[in-house]
Amino acid sequence: MRGSYLDYSMSVIVSRALPDVRDGLKPVHRRVLYGMHELGLQAGKPHKKSARVVGEVLGKFHPHGDTAVYDSLVRLVQDFSLRYPLIDGQGNFGSIDGDSPAAMRYTEVRMKQIAGEMLKDLDKETVDFALNFDDSLEEPTVLPSSIPNLLVNGASGIAVGMATNIPPQNLREVVDGMIALIGNPELEVSDLMKFVIAPDFPTAGIIYGYEGVRQAYLTGRGKVVIRARALIEVTQKNGRESIVVTELPYQVNKVRLIEKIVELVHDKKIEGIADIRDESDRDGMRLVIELKRDAVAKVVLNNLYKHTPMQDTFGVIMLALVDGVPRILNLKEMMQYYIKHRNEIVLRRTRFDLAAAERRAHILEGLKICLDNLDEVITTIRESPDANTAQDRLMERFALSEIQAKAILEMRLQRLTGMERQKIDAEYKETLATIDELRLILQSPERQMEIIRTELLKVKEVYGDERRTEIVPQEGDFSIEDMIAQEDVVITVTHDGFIKRFPVSGYRRQARGGKGVTGAQAKHDDFIEHMFVASTHNYILFFTNTGRCYWLKVYEIPEAGRAARGRALANIMELHPDEKIKAYINIRNFDEPGYIIMATADGIVKKTALEEFSRPRRNGIAAITIDEGDALLDARLTDGDHQVILAKSSGLVVRFPEVQVRPMGRTAMGVKGITLDRGEKCIAMVTTKRTDTALLAVTDNGFGKRSRVEDYRLTKRGARGVITLKAHEKIGSLVGLLDVNDDDDLILITTHGIVNRQHVSDIRITGRNTSGVKLIRLMAGDTISALARVPKSDEETDSDVLLEDPDGQMPLSFE
DSSP: OHHHHHHHHHHHIIIIISOBTTTOOOHHHHHHHHHHHHHTOOTTSOOEEHHHHHHHHHHHTOOSOHHHHHHHHHHHHOTTTOSSOOEEEESOOOOTTOOOOOOTTTOEEEEOHHHHHHHTTGGGTOSOEEEOTTSSSEEESSOOOSSOHHHHHOEEEEOSSOEEEEOOOOHHHHHHHHHHHHHOTTOOHHHHTTTSOSOOOTTOOEEEOSHHHHHHHHHSEEEEEEEOEEEEEEOTTTOOEEEEEEEOOTTOOHHHHHHHHHHHHHTTSSOSEEEEEEOOBTTBOOEEEEEOTTOOHHHHHHHHHHHSTTEEEEEEEOEEEETTEEEEOOHHHHHHHHHHHHHHHHHHHHHHHHHHHHHHHHHHHHHHHHHHTHHHHHHHHHHOSSHHHHHHHHHHHHTOOHHHHHHHHHOOGGGGSHHHHHHHHHHHHHHHHHHHHHHHHHHOHHHHHHHHHHHHHHHHHHHOOOOOSEEEOOOSOOOGGGGSOOOEEEEEEETTOEEEEEEGGGSOOOOTTOOOEEOOOOOTTOOEEEEEEEETTSEEEEEETTSEEEEEEGGGSOBOOTTOOOEEGGGTSOOOTTOOEEEEEEESOSOSOOEEEEEETTSEEEEEEGGGGSSOOTTOEEOOOOOTTOOEEEEEEEOSOOEEEEEETTSEEEEEEGGGSOBOOTTOOOEEOSOOOTTOOEEEEEEESOSSSEEEEEETTSEEEEEEGGGSOBOOTTOOOEESSOOOTTTOOEEEEEEEOTTEEEEEEETTSEEEEEEGGGSOBOOSSSOOEEOSOOOTTOOEEEEEEEEOOSSOOTTOOEEEOTTSSSEEEOO
């Protein structure tokens, strides 16, 4: 068993699965090309049925089954399998979709011109021949291969206990590298990588990360990450975004890729895809992935890279047979062995040509002797009774060899003319010069290398082309942030839990008292409850009324138009059925020291270190323990030295130092922050370090006022508070409190979905004990539901014109 298996494994390794380092071919591919050569199927000749070629190879050289031979022949035709296909096929030879080729009785083949370079000088004893399987014929053990086939077309195969997976390279780059190595054999692999930059796959694609390429070239092993080339297009008809894939990673099946994407969409592992269409044709690949209106194209694309073969890893194992022994080679070694092979070809070809030239010179010498003694030669031949006697007499009389004597006897009479005699003399001189040149080549390694160099340059000129695979020298996976522009966006959340993001610049500023513009189309029983501004690269911590915290990236929030409702939070975060978002914190990173201070509707406050929220779970984490009947009101980020301001619906406010609240764990309940009377609720919390800022109080009927923070005396935590606004029936109850300055803008949101943006500087500062001024004209039944502070923009002016839409249903603004 041991002996038999070792014999079998060695046969697989040497005679089936691994390529030879010299011509880059496995035995079956070598036999296919040689069989076609014997059939006369060179480039420019008529095609012949593939079955004819398979029969030739099967019957003479490769008795392993017609399927094995035909499959190997098909691969040599496919332009998506080989970087430089060697066979020209007519008919169906399969596709990148994984379609099977037609049966060999239907397809036709002939060799491409580049395949002729593989067999060039085969008839000049440049390679060794061996007996075939039944010792009836001879076949070459290796091809002369004037192109570096192993490097430019690569190879893959699984033997016993070992495997090879050599990526294809660009012919121009490989030739440039070899010429550099011929000029300076001391070059290191790192020097050669300046010429051979990276693999060049027939299906193009994009190589991400250079470390795998570098390791592969240095050691013979490495992992090359390849990504599909995808573009984001906007459909003119409906304005939706689509991801268009035009190039796939090497050896990725397009149909299976589509099936994988459909499966992921069905399992809801990838969201935002509405449709997928294959629009590929003879002009190239075009796979269109149409997205939903609220989908973020770059996020979907990165999910496709992560979960589908649109990103694939090519595991490089540069293993080949060297003198019949499998070895893992680096880039320089592969080049050296090829150059050594070509040197051997040049030497054997030169010896063959030299022997032929010497034979011809020998014959020409005899012809010259004949011409110099023409009359005597003719007499000798005429007096001889037969050809053998004439040959013997010529050899004896003029000291000729048998070959020379035969050449004289076979010479045509026209060669006796004066012109023909001159031709013989010229040919003789030329042949002697050729002999001298060939002998010089055999004696000079420098001349041999120059010949190899010249032939490589000619191959490069004839067959070289531009690189197809793009190289992006970045290691590892791309962060989604690397492909998303950093910009400020407005995040809105409705009472029913719909969320969206929209650029801040989309809301134009109006003068105080303006009517506003539509911010979202809400249902009659829904309204915008939260609005805040954040960068697309930031984290958002969402705090719910039940005291739980959820963690989200801003770019993961779907972008929608100003008048759109957005997407349900339940589809983005795993909220519990009874949970609603009540507060947020905008975080760049969790490394900076800080605290999150929270307040509830019952006036409870609590402080927790920011670092405790840096490890979120998809289903949320506990932020504060809340009693039954109470709910989280707000949460703010502080540095431990802020002042906390709490406001009640009755218009009273308490201000106390944050240090009065000690840090607690995430599951703690907190301590009393403000004392509430019967029917009162805590409606807002402000944290600030500045005393020169102002507090902006807003009522549900659209009234507001600004008062300086220093007007509110510091008290102890748990006090009843001081008056900030005289609340009565006309102005309504206090609904919000913000710390603002003259460089801020105020955004007001009503329950009808109207958004109003105005300068805070337009609202004058008054004392605490006043009613304020009207900030917005409200329609009947409409009230203020939320307010937000945003940075002032200098690009817009108060004179922007407000126009009605064509249906006259909602106000629109044009900037």
